[in-house]
Amino acid sequence: MTATIPVTILAGSLGAGKTTLLNHLLQHADGRDLAVLINDMGEVNVDAELVAEGSELDVDDGIAELSNGCLCCELQDDLETAVVRLARSYEFDHLVVESSGISEPEPVARLFTTTSRVAARYDVDAIVTVLDTPLFIDTFAGEAVPERRTDPAAESDRPLSDLLIEQLEAADLILCNKTDRCEPAELAETDALLDALRPTAETIHTEFSAVDPDRVLGVDRFDPATDAQQSRGRRDQDRGQGQPSDQNSDHDHEADHTHRHPSEAYGVDSFVFRARRPFHPDRFADILRDLPAAVVRSKGTAWVAGTDMQLSLSQAGPSVRLTATGPWVATLPALERDLYRSNRPDLEWHDEFGDRRTELVVIATARDDTGEHNDFDTEIDGVESRLRARLTDGLVTETEWDRDAFAPTNSFPVEPGEETVFRRE
Numbered sequence: 001m002t003a004t005i006p007v008t009i010l011a012g013s014l015g016a017g018k019t020t021l022l023n024h025l026l027q028h029a030d031g032r033d034l035a036v037l038i039n040d041m042g043e044v045n046v047d048a049e050l051v052a053e054g055s056e057l058d059v060d061d062g063i064a065e066l067s068n069g070c071l072c073c074e075l076q077d078d079l080e081t082a083v084v085r086l087a088r089s090y091e092f093d094h095l096v097v098e099s100s101g102i103s104e105p106e107p108v109a110r111l112f113t114t115t116s117r118v119a120a121r122y123d124v125d126a127i128v129t130v131l132d133t134p135l136f137i138d139t140f141a142g143e144a145v146p147e148r149r150t151d152p153a154a155e156s157d158r159p160l161s162d163l164l165i166e167q168l169e170a171a172d173l174i175l176c177n178k179t180d181r182c183e184p185a186e187l188a189e190t191d192a193l194l195d196a197l198r199p200t201a202e203t204i205h206t207e208f209s210a211v212d213p214d215r216v217l218g219v220d221r222f223d224p225a226t227d228a229q230q231s232r233g234r235r236d237q238d239r240g241q242g243q244p245s246d247q248n249s250d251h252d253h254e255a256d257h258t259h260r261h262p263s264e265a266y267g268v269d270s271f272v273f274r275a276r277r278p279f280h281p282d283r284f285a286d287i288l289r290d291l292p293a294a295v296v297r298s299k300g301t302a303w304v305a306g307t308d309m310q311l312s313l314s315q316a317g318p319s320v321r322l323t324a325t326g327p328w329v330a331t332l333p334a335l336e337r338d339l340y341r342s343n344r345p346d347l348e349w350h351d352e353f354g355d356r357r358t359e360l361v362v363i364a365t366a367r368d369d370t371g372e373h374n375d376f377d378t379e380i381d382g383v384e385s386r387l388r389a390r391l392t393d394g395l396v397t398e399t400e401w402d403r404d405a406f407a408p409t410n411s412f413p414v415e416p417g418e419e420t421v422f423r424r425e
């Protein structure tokens, strides 16, 4: 009989630090051969590109990517195919699955425990939830036990804070991340709240998800019976029934049917802004400082006039981080550029602009913390069209383009590896 491969499932809210953790684990794997499966809710899998750039793995060679949907529902069949294919085509001894920030981890774990093709090859090691600690404190400080705002059994609209509770209740291990942005008293309150909400989970405080991989991988903390029982028990209590329900397979079946698509249940949608023209540095900086409140997460690549650097953008909550990842290939001397291109035949190339482009995934919600909204589709469409118009206005105009005289900008990073953080006002 072949040994099963342990699987770590990474969960956590949009921008909590899951990809940062994945990169950290890959860089400190210490002899482990990791394979990763990355799910992004947008149509562009920004996370998979970042992980491929920062590691020795490549997409389709150690990295499987599933985009434009959620592992916990419509991508379940694709997940099954992807992990079976990974096990056939690539030698590894541990799989790390990064679910999108709007996935519920329990249905993802269930695939590895109940689907025969997958369950025969894999064993869930742990569900690791990466917590955006400042966001958690902003949402739940002052409560004795973090409370859902809505009934999970009802078909009602739910705020993202309810999803955060789902992700924490399923966790075997919680990384309280972004502690650099918390006061000691807030960290003590976080520990107390987590102890009330999920007493069986181990908690670890981290900055930039830096954790000893031995504390996260190969920990064997997942227990399907306990995990399912606890969260079902809590749901029954939420429904006022008091007793945990039994654990027969009918219940799994029922859970499958009551699972609503998270983007619908939590009112989240995404769009991609693409342009083959650079942003004007001053106008772009103004846009980044003044993103609409409805934008919960944005990430991708930006082309800004006045610098030859490709900029990687990542906004989570109040901060917008831009990192210079290196010069655009199109700006390199011809020999170097041609050599680079012959080594990277997959590099998307435009006749006039080469690899220079902007591609930003924007994730927005039309809900406030109570789950209230007027008309989700109309509101989200409004957010998208207003932001698209602003971003388009932020691009250099024909006249500016012809003049082509942009002073080197000091608002944006200009050296490889350099970072600039904008604060939303």
Ligand SMILES: Nc1nc2c(ncn2[C@@H]2O[C@H](COP(=O)(O)OP(=O)(O)OP(=O)(O)O)[C@@H](O)[C@H]2O)c(=O)[nH]1
Pocket: 012, 013, 014, 015, 016, 017, 018, 019, 020, 021, 047, 100, 101, 130, 177, 178, 179, 180, 181, 206, 207, 208, 209, 297, 299, 314, 315, 316, 321
């Ligand atoms: N200040 C601070 N920023 C952090 C920390 N960890 C991660 N970040 C930043 O937060 C942003 C989001 O981090 P990611 O690792 O991409 O988050 P994610 O959970 O993978 O995001 P999604 O996949 O979009 O849900 C990035 O700009 C990170 O650099 C931290 O401990 N402190």
